[in-house]
Amino acid sequence: MTAKIAINGYGTIGKRVAHAVSLQDDMEVVGVTKTRPTYEARMAIDNGFDLYAVSSEHVQGFKDANIPVQGTLSDLLAKADLVVDCAPGKKGAANLDTYKKAGVKAIFQGGEKHETAGFSFNASANYSEGLGKDLARVVSCNTTGLCRTLYPIYKELGIEWVQATMIRRSADPGDSKKGPINAIEPVLKVPSHHGPDVQTVVPGINIQTLAVKVPTTIMHLHTLVVKLGKPATKEQVLDIWKNEPRICFVNGGEGIKSTAQIMEMSRDLGRDRSDFYETVVWKDGVSVKGDLLYFIQAIHQESDVVPDNIDCIRALLQLETEAKASMSKTNKSMGIDN
């Protein structure tokens, strides 16, 4: 029997998780929620999902727009084994009670605090710790991207410290409200929150981060300097990453000069929604000098956490006990061929 999954919130993350769940043979989507009758609500139905209003007060709006809903969130939770909370950031905590009362396990996204779930998850770093848990938080796109490349280095070579700068896209591609148009905006909380967030997954790592926002809509980019536990070579580092199922190498020499070409490559790969699930590392941008490792990676903010959500479902519901097996199953279903 397949696990019944509810998706609370069918926005940027929710619609992707819903689609990814529908590709698995050990779980299925029992319904998705939406607050307002936008074109995305219409799309949810066109894509074959049962639609629910977030609460009873929102039902009328859907009726007025001739978009049929099957009930409200509580109706949906009654049918589910687990809910993936994809509500807008900071709303998840408020939903926690609802989920508890309904007696369903719950997965939150990186917009929520670690404390909401008490456990932060990244498939590459701590899958097994999630087995059987009732609550988990899949860390944010940036933290997910950082865990994937840093954790295996930490494990194999040791890390004395990491200094990273996160150059963040300012708005998602489907968002035409946010700016800036012609400015670079630093995060003045220095160091930024991204370092401590990595530590919710890998407690022992000494990492500090700075962050800026730039006027693009596609992909975050990280520059990183890592003081290794011991001197190493570029080859050693590449070998470690080669074995990781969610790291993808690109080459500037083959024409992948910027985040634009990575996104173009994704379109050519036929990925769903032209997404890119892996952490992308420029092979010709990796440099090791003694015990200092420099590298540059790009992160698709809308989708890199999606496979980890699937794995997290498996861990919490104990559908699969081995990280590698779950990740491999997820990857195969989503066209990630590592």
Added chain:
Amino acid sequence: MTAKIAINGYGTIGKRVAHAVSLQDDMEVVGVTKTRPTYEARMAIDNGFDLYAVSSEHVQGFKDANIPVQGTLSDLLAKADLVVDCAPGKKGAANLDTYKKAGVKAIFQGGEKHETAGFSFNASANYSEGLGKDLARVVSCNTTGLCRTLYPIYKELGIEWVQATMIRRSADPGDSKKGPINAIEPVLKVPSHHGPDVQTVVPGINIQTLAVKVPTTIMHLHTLVVKLGKPATKEQVLDIWKNEPRICFVNGGEGIKSTAQIMEMSRDLGRDRSDFYETVVWKDGVSVKGDLLYFIQAIHQESDVVPDNIDCIRALLQLETEAKASMSKTNKSMGIDN
């Protein structure tokens, strides 16, 4: 037996036409060409196409990069009934001789002059004129977009004149070289070439255009004023367009406020490469005052000509004699549900 199609140039248009041909049951791709061993060349093979070097001098480059090629353009043409020229703009004319010598029919893109083929094609406007011809030019993305909305109005209501402004994206999404970053750049050839280009397809139409470039990578947008042959109503105009197979309506009221949300909708629709093949008209941006029709449409520069290329192949090879039948077949294969 299926028609053998060669694609000369596997770039922005070429890779899309190749994919679209591969979706049809009455034609197949016998090979595609590329000049340099970029990641796109690698993708061509990954996507199952036989790769050919454009000329013998380019073969070594592919060898050096370990990308296998099956020969050169002339080898490819020897296997083909028809070649779709997707070489960079202005290079097609030089290729004409090669195609003639090889005895294959040829379709050029809108970057070439009308005179190169002597016949300009748009499926919605003049499919039947293309039947059995040896050469055709599928008009540019902007002209294609204009023909689709203007031709049926011209036929049903008459058009005294059209004044249109084309607000053009400056670079394709996969192109990180071109600017401008923070400027609006007018085309100082006034009126612009787009008006006369529409007349290569619909000779009788009186249309003038102005054009500007703006710093975006997705979709052109057109503002249009049409003096109709007689007074009409908004409903009449919408009814005419409703019957057209490659016009898609969107509503600002449902959250489609800009080209950003149209592209997002395309991702949600699961279109290949997140493309948008139809001319997109804002339903709540159509206004008719007496005999003046105002409207706003958006054009996906990378893909709106792709279905017309497929129809053009059918017309030239007489695989189908009726426009509606060909367009319907093409639409169905590509997920265009009108």
Added chain:
Amino acid sequence: MTAKIAINGYGTIGKRVAHAVSLQDDMEVVGVTKTRPTYEARMAIDNGFDLYAVSSEHVQGFKDANIPVQGTLSDLLAKADLVVDCAPGKKGAANLDTYKKAGVKAIFQGGEKHETAGFSFNASANYSEGLGKDLARVVSCNTTGLCRTLYPIYKELGIEWVQATMIRRSADPGDSKKGPINAIEPVLKVPSHHGPDVQTVVPGINIQTLAVKVPTTIMHLHTLVVKLGKPATKEQVLDIWKNEPRICFVNGGEGIKSTAQIMEMSRDLGRDRSDFYETVVWKDGVSVKGDLLYFIQAIHQESDVVPDNIDCIRALLQLETEAKASMSKTNKSMGIDN
């Protein structure tokens, strides 16, 4: 004795009008207002202006930030002959009562409705109608730009109709909040409000407009098609504009290809704040075919209304009865050499 001018609101327009008033010999700034103790408030004082809080409830904020204020708006109005309302759009109407009670004449900006003042002003078109009036509205940057080029054509050659598209910058250069980043956003109210707004100044003109927003911070750009009252030549049109004091020609051939180079030219001209006060017309983008005139103009959204505010002060206070004399005086003081 010089006229006493209060500036209510020291933001994008207010700080420019304040500076421009300070350059005149027949008027002086008695004070400016601000709601919050931002860096702009600090700058007001550094630039030599007396600062007032908009209302008593805002006084404490300035005290806390150690920025001295001289009182509140009502204190300021008591010293003034005329107030230029540069409050954020739509707030001016609410201020009208305050101004009336204080017994000062008032000038509003284009963000307010025509009805607020009952009289809409553009120096090039209707200076003399403003003489001695108590209230006026200086029309918006776009409407000002349109009046300057269209009114003289309307007067000399007649205009049957105008069809224009306004391609608008989305945010001011100092604003890093607004987007969009990578989208073109049409105004779905079709035709847009700009046409009727021109008619508040030139009632007889038949003009329709469409508008879109694009991701730039500098200058609006207009494409225009004008059906003249009679056939004319390009030379005739250029001759008419040559005599206008606030039209500036540029040439694409000399490297002015876009709004970027116009702004660069302004920096080279040493204009205050690198502003551009004139309507900028591309000479090599003007075309006349029979009775159809096509042209392209650019408008500096932050500053083109500033000289008209100065002239409007002179008209209302009857400091000068002739339009040409006032405009010439204003131009000279601001470095506009036409």
Added chain:
Amino acid sequence: MTAKIAINGYGTIGKRVAHAVSLQDDMEVVGVTKTRPTYEARMAIDNGFDLYAVSSEHVQGFKDANIPVQGTLSDLLAKADLVVDCAPGKKGAANLDTYKKAGVKAIFQGGEKHETAGFSFNASANYSEGLGKDLARVVSCNTTGLCRTLYPIYKELGIEWVQATMIRRSADPGDSKKGPINAIEPVLKVPSHHGPDVQTVVPGINIQTLAVKVPTTIMHLHTLVVKLGKPATKEQVLDIWKNEPRICFVNGGEGIKSTAQIMEMSRDLGRDRSDFYETVVWKDGVSVKGDLLYFIQAIHQESDVVPDNIDCIRALLQLETEAKASMSKTNKSMGIDN
């Protein structure tokens, strides 16, 4: 008697240096050169400078455009004591012979290699080393910005290492050709050349840098992590910088959230061309944890080297022997009030 200064190249840097020289009482501009008759050439004359063609083959172009030139570069050099080479990057080296033959001292810009002049100059770090030299290179905008904040820290507290990321604007505001529009482009040479470039001025400093390009036209932004020679406090660091004549603090809390508001502030300050000469440090973005100093600074790419060019002229011609005296004189003339 005032020193005679020639400016070879009247582009982005050249026009600014020319203007700055004209503000000094101990030097004067004897002429500027240009290759083509653009609007900038016209502006040079309007701004009162004698114009020379770069070489005799360019003279005709100016004649055709009715822009008078006074001769060629060699005529100009004959009148000069010192030439500031503001030719496009990498052309300066070729000019070196010309300057030597003409027997004039020469200052190059940061686009040239250190070896061209054999001495790299930054007023804050090594003014006295330049006294009486024949050749110097004023380091690039980024390197200048880095030297100003790092050198005093290095001198006062010691520096063990610096890890910095340079987030670079992609095109100047007056340039509408370059992109990218919607992409982040890393420099794949890792670490980047900026670190070694700082060492041409401060040889003992251990600094590594990474760099990315982002789609903006205004200001570079640097994120920096500095391992100090000993633990310190934020107050100590701010005190050190407070005494530096070309560091300017801004506060996010007062509304300076991004590079956009810094540029707006510059317009409000009435700076020539709305330039910003100082290295701008966010006071609320400085953080010291033990011996780790984190900070964020912004650099105006078009103008921060201009005051250093003036000081470099004084050093080479020994017009002033003390760094502080020269910098103070330069600052005062340009409106830099530190």
